[in-house]
Amino acid sequence: MTGIAGIARQVERRTGIKTTARDVENILSCLQRVSHFWEVVYLSQKPFNIVAETVGILINEGLLENREDGTIGLTQAGKELVEVYRIYPKRHYACPHCERRGLDLSEFNELIKRFEQETKDRPEAVIDYDQGYVTSKTVISRIAMMAERGDLEGKKLLVLGDDDLVSLAAGLSELPQEVVVLEIDDRIIDYINKKAVQLELPVKAYKYDFRQSLPGEFVRAFDTFTTDPPETIEALEVVMKRGLAGLKGEGCAGYFGITKAESSFVKWREFQKMLLNKFDVTITDIIEDFNQYVNWGYLLESIRDDYSFVQVKPKLNWYRSSMYRIETVSGFSGVDNEPQECELYLDNEALIYKPVSLTK
Ligand SMILES: [Fe+2]
Incomplete structure (x- = not known):
């Protein structure tokens, strides 16, 4: 089984975007809370391409399953992995009134x-x-x-x-x-x-x-x-x-x-x-x-x-x-105002x- 750090290295190689073990942990944390790809992108606050490759690799490794209805979820092996690494469900405390903006409209x-x-x-x-x-x-x-x-x-x-x-x-x-x-x-x-x-x-x-x-x-x-x-x-x-x-x-x-x-x-x-x-x-x-x-x-x-x-x-x-x-x-x-391709x-x-x- 590839460890979390190994998955991060694979993601970085495929995307060309710096990826850390913590990024992969974060995505695994979100996957314990939501089961739609786009919700994982939102909740993890990570680049779309990092989330896509991480999910893709987790599926390849048998840690995640892609169900017929389009949702994704941890397999038994995935659940064991998050337990071993002490990765917990993502916490989310967004204020429903101001939608996190801090403004009373x-x-x-x-x-x-x-x-x-x-x-x-x-x-x-x-x-x-x-x-x-x-x-x-x-x-x-x-x-x-x-x-x-x-x-x-x-x-x-x-x-x-x-x-x-x-x-x-x-x-x-x-x-x-x-x-x-x-x-x-x-x-x-x-x-x-x-x-x-x-x-x-x-x-x-x-x-x-x-x-x-x-x-x-x-x-x-x-x-x-x-x-x-x-x-x-x-x-x-x-x-x-x-x-x-x-x-x-x-x-x-x-x-x-x-x-x-x-x-x-x-x-x-x-x-x-x-x-x-x-x-x-x-x-x-x-x-x-x-x-x-x-x-x-x-x-x-x-x-x-x-x-x-x-x-x-x-x-x-x-x-x-x-x-x-x-x-x-x-x-x-002020700043320069030259044309710039x-x-x-x-x-x-x-x-x-x-x-x-x-x-x-
Ligand atoms: Fe608020």
Whole structure:
């Protein structure tokens, strides 16, 4: 029988993502609590590809069984293994009221309703731009958080990419002075502009690709930026650059979500170093699971199809991200605003990444 450390080494070899024995223990812990692959991905807070390979190997080793109804569960050998290694069922104490965000939204009930009503005819998520939008509660929580921190009321807000329609929610809240959306998808630009005119909101969307310089009129023009970036390290760098180039100077803030499903902690560490050392900002908040995404239609066709337990429709909103808030502190003097080519969507931690053995 392969030990836990041996399984971790196999997973690392297959995924190219650093994997520790503790990662495998964590997944075994989750497998004692839930029996759907996507729930294990959510509960373990580990990259999708690590969870997929770990589960695949555990099945091969006879420690886990893949049942006909698509669920997975420990075999007798698996149960003996977790006992020997003292791996216990995952504990989970998420607050059901605020969904872990720590915000009371009772003042925003009307806004949630209004936002849902006004965006019923929103464009659906498409794969071309890695889209997948968040729940209405998430959108309004973003508004509440920015408002609470003094980053929204009477302020100018820059939204970089907005399939979540945060701009419209911000406009409907009547808090910001002005909202500018920079977006690559014409469907979303047109939708936001049409709604903004219809509802008389101080919101305007323009066509923009992150890889271009931020247009001059938007440089040093905003108090706050918010974005939901693609998660290759290069994309994170470019998106931060554009957001920060848009800020007026010291004491301004940026908000964005980073997942664990598509970003390992090795990537998190690299990114955090970049924030502190290269961009000279401070990280004021990281709120786990703040952003909850509505399951998007193209998921199963866009990901690996070598494991049947992966090709199962998710039941819960399993894809979440941690909300980062960064702030420009004393001495912040802006960032360079040069055009920059980069791979936006694909690295070996991305959902759409297919291990080499699977690509033709
Ligand atoms: Fe709570």
